[in-house]
Amino acid sequence: MAGAPTRRTSADPLLARARAGDEHAFATAVDPYRGELHAHCYRMLGSVHDAEDALQEALLRAWRGLAKFEGRSSLRSWLYTIATNTCLDLIARRPKRVLPIDYGPPTDPHVAPGRPIVESVWIEPYPDEVPGLEDGFAAPDAEYELRESVELAFVAAMQHLAPTQRAVLIMRLVLGFSAKEVAQALGTTVAAVNSALQRARGAIEERVPEQSQQATLRAVGDRAVRETVERYVDAWERCDVDAFAAMLAEDATFAMPPLASWYRGRPAIAQWAAGWPLSGAWRWRALPTTANAQPALGFYAWSAQDGGSRPFALNVLSFAGTEVRDVTAFIARSAEPRDPQAFERYPDEPVDAARIDDLFGRFGLPAVLG
Numbered sequence: 063m064a065g066a067p068t069r070r071t072s073a074d075p076l077l078a079r080a081r082a083g084d085e086h087a088f089a090t091a092v093d094p095y096r097g098e099l100h101a102h103c104y105r106m107l108g109s110v111h112d113a114e115d116a117l118q119e120a121l122l123r124a125w126r127g128l129a130k131f132e133g134r135s136s137l138r139s140w141l142y143t144i145a146t147n148t149c150l151d152l153i154a155r156r157p158k159r160v161l162p163i164d165y166g167p168p169t170d171p172h173v174a175p176g177r178p179i180v181e182s183v184w185i186e187p188y189p190d191e192v193p194g195l196e197d198g199f200a201a202p203d204a205e206y207e208l209r210e211s212v213e214l215a216f217v218a219a220m221q222h223l224a225p226t227q228r229a230v231l232i233m234r235l236v237l238g239f240s241a242k243e244v245a246q247a248l249g250t251t252v253a254a255v256n257s258a259l260q261r262a263r264g265a266i267e268e269r270v271p272e273q274s275q276q277a278t279l280r281a282v283g284d285r286a287v288r289e290t291v292e293r294y295v296d297a298w299e300r301c302d303v304d305a306f307a308a309m310l311a312e313d314a315t316f317a318m319p320p321l322a323s324w325y326r327g328r329p330a331i332a333q334w335a336a337g338w339p340l341s342g343a344w345r346w347r348a349l350p351t352t353a354n355a356q357p358a359l360g361f362y363a364w365s366a367q368d369g370g371s372r373p374f375a376l377n378v379l380s381f382a383g384t385e386v387r388d389v390t391a392f393i394a395r396s397a398e399p400r401d402p403q404a405f406e407r408y409p410d411e412p413v414d415a416a417r418i419d420d421l422f423g424r425f426g427l428p429a430v431l432g
Contacts, residue, residue, distance in 0.1 A: 077131070
C-alpha cells in the first residue's frame, strides 16, 4: 500500500514456518493486521457479526492459499485483497444493511412504534477500542480519516453503493491503495477502478453530511461535547421533554433499530417522546461510552422485578455544532414476533442476553445497574 509500512521483514521467517505447516507461526504473522482488517470488513458490511464472519473466512482462505503468496506485495496488501473479496462474496449472499431512516418514511409522532424487523437488515454499532482505528489517515493518499470511516453516516452511505464501488472507495480513499493495487486486488483494470471511484465518490458526497463527526467534535471541543452529553442524560433521567427537545437540531432524527419506526424534526421527536419514552412510565439511567467514533450512551430502564436497571438501548449521538442532530438507539430487546402492543412498552419486555452482550458488553457497559 502506498505510503504505509509493509512489515514484511519480520513476517518473512514466520511465513516460511507457516508454509511448512506451523499454524502458530501463521497466526503470529497475521495478528498485527486483525484489528484493521476487522474494521475494513465492518466498513464493507455494516455489521460487527458479518465482519467477524468475513475476517474468519478471509484468514482461513489466507492459510489455505499461503503457498501461492510469493511476496511480490506486502503481507498486509495480500490480506486486504483476500478480505475484500471475501466481503464481496458475503455481500452477494446477505441482505443490505441499512438504518431505519433509509428503510422507510418517518413515523407519525402520534403513533406508537410498530413491530421490529426480525431479519438482519440493520447496520450495527462498532466499538472504538479496536486496533486499526487510530486517529488520522491510513496513508498519505487517503482522503478519509480512519475514525471518520466508521462513523454511522459514512457506513450507512457505503451500504448504498454497488459492492465493487464500495470496495474501490474504501481501498482508495480510506486505506490509500493505488488504483493499480486496487485493480490487481479486484481482478479488473485501472480504468474500471477510476470510473467506479468517480461514481462512488459522487454518491457518497450526496449522502454524508458536509462536515464529518470527527471534524464537528474537534470544532466543538471535548468539554462542550461532554457538557452536552451530560445535559442530554439529565433530561432523560428527569423525563424532561422540553429540555431534551431544546438540545435537538431543528431537522434532527431519532431511530430505534430493530424497530423500523423513526421520527424526524424537533417537534415530532418531542411529541413522540412525551407520549412514550419520556412520559414518566419509565425511570432511566445512562452511562457514557463511545461507538462508531462518536459519543454514545448506554441507557438502562428500572425493573422492579429485578430490583435494578436493565440495559435497554445503546444511543449513538451525532452532532451539528452543540446540537444533537441524530440519535440512533440500538435496542437490546428481542425482536421476535409477539403481541404488537408489547412494543409500545418495549422497555418492559424481557432482556435479550445475546443482544445485551453485543450492545453493552462490547462497549464496556455493565449488564445491570443496581
